[in-house]
Amino acid sequence: xxxxxxxxxxxxxxxxxxxxxxxxxxxxxxxxxxxxxxxxxxxxxxxxxxxxxxxxxxxxxxxxxxxxxxxxxxxxxxxxxxxxxxxxxxxxxxxxxxxxxxxxxxxxxxxxxxxxxxxxxxxxxxxxxxxxxxxxxxxxxxxxxxxx
Numbered sequence: 001x002x003x004x005x006x007x008x009x010x011x012x013x014x015x016x017x018x019x020x021x022x023x024x025x026x027x028x029x030x031x032x033x034x035x036x037x038x039x040x041x042x043x044x045x046x047x048x049x050x051x052x053x054x055x056x057x058x059x060x061x062x063x064x065x066x067x068x069x070x071x072x073x074x075x076x077x078x079x080x081x082x083x084x085x086x087x088x089x090x091x092x093x094x095x096x097x098x099x100x101x102x103x104x105x106x107x108x109x110x111x112x113x114x115x116x117x118x119x120x121x122x123x124x125x126x127x128x129x130x131x132x133x134x135x136x137x138x139x140x141x142x143x144x145x146x147x148x
Contacts, residue, residue, distance in 0.1 A: 003086045003087070003088060004086070004087040004088070004123065005083065005084055005085065005087060006082065006084070006085050006087050006090050006115055007083040007104070007112075007113070008123060009120065009122070009123035010083065010112075010113035010115040010119060011116070012112070013033075014039060014111065014113055014114050015029050015032070015033045015035065016038060016040065016111065017038040017039075017040050017041075017050055017070050017074075018041060018070070019040055019042055019047060019048070019069060019071035020070070020071070021069070021070050022066060022067045022068065022069060022070070023064070023066060023067075023068045023069075023070060023072075023073060024066035024067065025070075026038055026050050026055065026070050027055055030052055036051055036052040036053070036101075037050070037052075038050050038051075039103045039111055039114065040071075046078050046080065046103055046109070047076070048070075048074040048075055049074060049075050049078065050070050050073065050074040050075070051075070054073050054075060055073060058072075058073040059072075079097060079099055079102055079103075080103045080104065080105050081102050081103075081104055081105070081115065082104070082105055083104050083106055083113065084107070087115075087123065087128070088128050090102065091120050091128050091129065091131070091132040092131070092132070092135075094120075094132050094135075094136060095132045095133075095134070095135025095136050096135065098138070100116060100117050100136055101114055101115065102114065117132055117133055120132055120133075121133075
């Protein structure tokens with residue numbers, strides 16, 4: 001049996017922000033599409049991601065203005081996967097780097113979707129999804145908000 005590919009599980013309709021938008025505008029976009037993450041793109045390239053947690057921890061908790069540019073609080077380290085990768089491999093990687101969502105690119109490095117642990121839970125077998133969630137949930141790691 002062929003392994004499931006990321007493109008079979010990912011969410012296709014993805015809103016994006018640009019680095020010059022305000023965090024208030026980004027939060028509004030998140031509310032509109034009921035998402036906790038927005039890929040940030042500039043000149044048709046992925047340059048970062050901003051999450052609701054980035055806004056809360058790196059902006060609100062630091063008493064930054066709602067007019068603060070997205071570029072000031074976004075995560076500039078762009079982690080991503082490709083749409084043609086095996087979903088099981090990507091799930092394992094998500095657990096290792098402790099991220100709940102990854103932008104999905106095609107091989108021309110253009111954004112084509114996003115894959116989340118929720119997508120894993122709905123598309124992959126329960127063991128794959130469960131292992132990813134358990135690994136992501138372990139404390140610490142490079143993507144902990146406490147080290148920024």
